[in-house]
Amino acid sequence: MNLILFTFIVLLGFTSYYFGRKKAYTIQSTKKRLTALPQFYGYYLAIWCAIPAFIIFSLWAIFEPTIVKLLILSDYSNQGYLDDELNLIYEKTKALSRGQFTGEITPFIEASAEKYLSLRSIAQSSKVVIVLSAIIASVAYAYKRISSNSRTREPVEKFLNAVLFTASLAAILTTVGIVFSLIFQTIDFFKVIPLFDFVFGTHWYPAKAFVRDSSEALDPTMYSDTFGAVPIFAGTFFIAFIAMCVAIPIGLMSGIYLAEYASTKVRQYAKPLIEILAGIPTVVYGFFAALTVGPFLKELGTSMGLEVSAESALAAGGVMGIMIIPFISSLSDDVITSVPQSLRDGSYAMGATKSETIKRVIFPAALPGIVGSILLGVSRAIGETMIVVMASGLAANLTLNPLESTSTITAQIVVILIGDQAFGDPKTQAAFALGMSLFLVTLCLNIVALRVVKKYREKYE
Amino acid sequence: MRKNGVKMIKIKAKDVDVFYGKKQALFNISLDIEENQVTALIGPSGCGKSTFLRCLNRMNDVIDICNVKGEILINDFNINDKSCDVVRLREKIGMVFQKPNPFPKTLYENVSYGPTIHGMAQSKQEMDEIVETSLKKAALWEEVKDRLHEPGTGLSGGQQQRLCIARAISVRPEVILMDEPCSALDPIATAQIEELIDELKKEHTIIIVTHSMAQAARVSQNTGFFHLGQLIEHGSTDKIFKNPDNKKTQDYITGRFG
Ligand SMILES: Nc1ncnc2c1ncn2[C@@H]1O[C@H](COP(=O)(O)OP(=O)(O)OP(=O)(O)O)[C@@H](O)[C@H]1O
Ligand SMILES: [Mg+2]
Numbered sequence: 146m147n148l149i150l151f152t153f154i155v156l157l158g159f160t161s162y163y164f165g166r167k168k169a170y171t172i173q174s175t176k177k178r179l180t181a182l183p184q185f186y187g188y189y190l191a192i193w194c195a196i197p198a199f200i201i202f203s204l205w206a207i208f209e210p211t212i213v214k215l216l217i218l219s220d221y222s223n224q225g226y227l228d229d230e231l232n233l234i235y236e237k238t239k240a241l242s243r244g245q246f247t248g249e250i251t252p253f254i255e256a257s258a259e260k261y262l263s264l265r266s267i268a269q270s271s272k273v274v275i276v277l278s279a280i281i282a283s284v285a286y287a288y289k290r291i292s293s294n295s296r297t298r299e300p301v302e303k304f305l306n307a308v309l310f311t312a313s314l315a316a317i318l319t320t321v322g323i324v325f326s327l328i329f330q331t332i333d334f335f336k337v338i339p340l341f342d343f344v345f346g347t348h349w350y351p352a353k354a355f356v357r358d359s360s361e362a363l364d365p366t367m368y369s370d371t372f373g374a375v376p377i378f379a380g381t382f383f384i385a386f387i388a389m390c391v392a393i394p395i396g397l398m399s400g401i402y403l404a405e406y407a408s409t410k411v412r413q414y415a416k417p418l419i420e421i422l423a424g425i426p427t428v429v430y431g432f433f434a435a436l437t438v439g440p441f442l443k444e445l446g447t448s449m450g451l452e453v454s455a456e457s458a459l460a461a462g463g464v465m466g467i468m469i470i471p472f473i474s475s476l477s478d479d480v481i482t483s484v485p486q487s488l489r490d491g492s493y494a495m496g497a498t499k500s501e502t503i504k505r506v507i508f509p510a511a512l513p514g515i516v517g518s519i520l521l522g523v524s525r526a527i528g529e530t531m532i533v534v535m536a537s538g539l540a541a542n543l544t545l546n547p548l549e550s551t552s553t554i555t556a557q558i559v560v561i562l563i564g565d566q567a568f569g570d571p572k573t574q575a576a577f578a579l580g581m582s583l584f585l586v587t588l589c590l591n592i593v594a595l596r597v598v599k600k601y602r603e604k605y606e
Numbered sequence: 607m608r609k610n611g612v613k614m615i616k617i618k619a620k621d622v623d624v625f626y627g628k629k630q631a632l633f634n635i636s637l638d639i640e641e642n643q644v645t646a647l648i649g650p651s652g653c654g655k656s657t658f659l660r661c662l663n664r665m666n667d668v669i670d671i672c673n674v675k676g677e678i679l680i681n682d683f684n685i686n687d688k689s690c691d692v693v694r695l696r697e698k699i700g701m702v703f704q705k706p707n708p709f710p711k712t713l714y715e716n717v718s719y720g721p722t723i724h725g726m727a728q729s730k731q732e733m734d735e736i737v738e739t740s741l742k743k744a745a746l747w748e749e750v751k752d753r754l755h756e757p758g759t760g761l762s763g764g765q766q767q768r769l770c771i772a773r774a775i776s777v778r779p780e781v782i783l784m785d786e787p788c789s790a791l792d793p794i795a796t797a798q799i800e801e802l803i804d805e806l807k808k809e810h811t812i813i814i815v816t817h818s819m820a821q822a823a824r825v826s827q828n829t830g831f832f833h834l835g836q837l838i839e840h841g842s843t844d845k846i847f848k849n850p851d852n853k854k855t856q857d858y859i860t861g862r863f864g
Contacts, residue, residue: 496723498723505709
């Protein structure tokens with residue numbers, strides 16, 4: 146029903162566009178000069194169609210459920226029901242009206258369900274009537290108003306401005322919303338676990354928190370030595386570091402090769418091939434790391450007399466690095482290619498060789514972009530989850546030995562949130578605290594990156 | 607330099623053909639360039655002046671599809687020969703481009719670029735000296751001596767072009783190629799650069815491409831006129847401008863086409 150109504154309104158919008166433009170043409174044919182192109186008259190009318198429809202639809206969406214609920218429950222007032230019971234009755238009514246109610250049907254509820262259905266259908270038809278009449282009234286009003294010298298261009302531009310603004314606002318508000326949802330849970334978490342223990346504790350063992358029976362009262366002492374985040378922060382940076390050790394040199398060098406040395410033909414094939422790497426799902430990298438690279442490293446280690454764990458930071462970090470190569474190579478290829486040819490010519494004309502030119506002129510000129518691509522790679526590495534979960538294990542060891550297994554923030558969030566969890570439990574809240582810290586880390590990283598790039602720009606532009 | 611009144615020939619182009627892919631851009635160019643003189647190359651747009659200039663320091667190598675045939679002798683050595691070392695060649699033949707193209711580095715680094723890659727300075731002091739003399743020769747020193755460590759891209763257009771000239775002369779090239787060096791500049795900056803060219807010809811051989819007849823007449827001693835990839839006429843600037851042999855040259859100089 147709503148879909149039909151919506152389609153109809155869209156059709157109305159097109160019709161009003163058509164009529165607006167037609168009126169503009171009519172005016173034009175009387176040799177009067179218009180203040181805007183005929184299309185603007187069309188857009189103007191279409192906007193007068195869209196705005197009332199939008200307002201009424203949103204008002205309806207906000208108020209209809211509340212009003213219907215009030216009307217239904219008014220039958221039960223003054224009968225001594227508690228709020229909770231009233232809510233339950235309302236839920237039962239709704240379920241029954243949809244035919245999904247399985248419990249015992251009392252006559253009261255049956256009556257309510259019938260009333261609910263009739264209310265809904267009244268609401269629906271009045272919505273149709275109101276929306277359509279509002280649209281027709283507003284379009285008619287606007288249609289009468291437009292004349293040769295009415296202003297249509299400015300309102301249309303303003304409307305577009307408002308639409309675009311709303312879109313960006315939505316993006317910003319979502320971010321703010323996410324941060325807030327993190328903040329409250331995080332604060333709750335730190336009410337139980339002291340911040341100091343979290344930041345400086347060296348034991349991360351959330352499984353311990355499983356043991357608690359939820360009926361028992363919270364005993365903070367029980368959580369000491371459970372949520373010390375040092376090992377997983379260390380693990381996160383360590384694995385990211387290993388990944389960047391693989392990704393930066395290979396990515397940069399292949400980017401430079403593609404941009405400066407490769408012939409058009411090689412470049413034409415090599416670039417898409419490298420970019421395929423970016424399209425492989427991380428799960429695939431994950432089992433590549435866990436089933437191929439991990440065991441291979443273990444065997445290699447054994448043959449050299451080293452003890453290598455099957456799940457090692459090296460396997461996870463190395464494969465993660467491979468995953469990040471295309472980001473760095475492709476982006477740095479782009480920035481290097483966009484360095485103006487005149488700089489290359491200037492350098493060659495001084496007698497510089499290709500490698501000197503790259504090292505002394507092109508690389509510095511492309512540096513802001515290259516730093517940007519590297520930082521993008523770093524935040525990918527820090528946020529990467531699947532490879533770590535599959536290849537580096539879940540035990541949060543505090544170690545700097547790449548041959549042992551370590552765990553990362555993201556992997557631990559997975560560990561915590563897999564399976565049953567209760568809201569309000571410190572264990573669940575720990576995930577939020579981790580998410581929050583991850584957010585802060587990447588935020589700082591981005592701020593630093595922007596600073597670096599900006600400072601460099603100021604210096605050379 | 608004149609020896610017993612005979613002018614020395616610095617560069618001798620013999621039957622030079624240039625192709626961009628299948629398209630021929632220069633046809634059979636033979637031209638002698640005299641030492642310590644300014645030679646102007648003039649001609650309508652697209653006639654191959656830049657292409658010819660780029661042959662002289664083998665900058666056409668940079669363009670994949672470009673193919674140069676023929677002999678170009680500099681100091682009697684054929685630079686199109688396989689044994690020619692492009693790095694050494696370009697050290698001897700400097701180039702200034704149409705659009706100022708300072709590197710995104712400091713003024714100092716811009717000028718010291720050439721000497722550094724050719725290992726011309728043994729100490730910081732020597733390098734400072736090279737930078738100072740180059741900037742002085744380019745008539746830029748007084749304006750920038752207090753800001754040598756600021757980016758070269760922060761200068762005005764005319765200053766940037768003089769910086770590029772300073773960069774080119776820092777390695778003491780024997781020849782300087784200039785491709786429309788004043789086309790992005792105002793009359794005052796143009797006058798400064800022209801003065802500079804006059805000064806530079808004492809030590810360097812200069813070849814300049816220009817679209818301004820007046821400029822060619824002012825700065826050059828010899829002129830070559832190109833048209834559709836052919837060298838129509840060349841000789842002393844006086845003769846070309848006052849009494850050209852070819853009708854096309856006459857028409858171009860008097861502004862009847864091009
Ligand atoms: N990189 C290139 N690839 C293909 N063709 C080129 C290239 N550079 C120049 N050409 C062609 O060679 C011919 C000569 O060009 P050139 O740049 O030498 O002219 P010009 O005399 O310097 O012109 P202008 O006065 O406009 O600078 C032109 O027809 C041009 O289209
Ligand atoms: Mg040119």
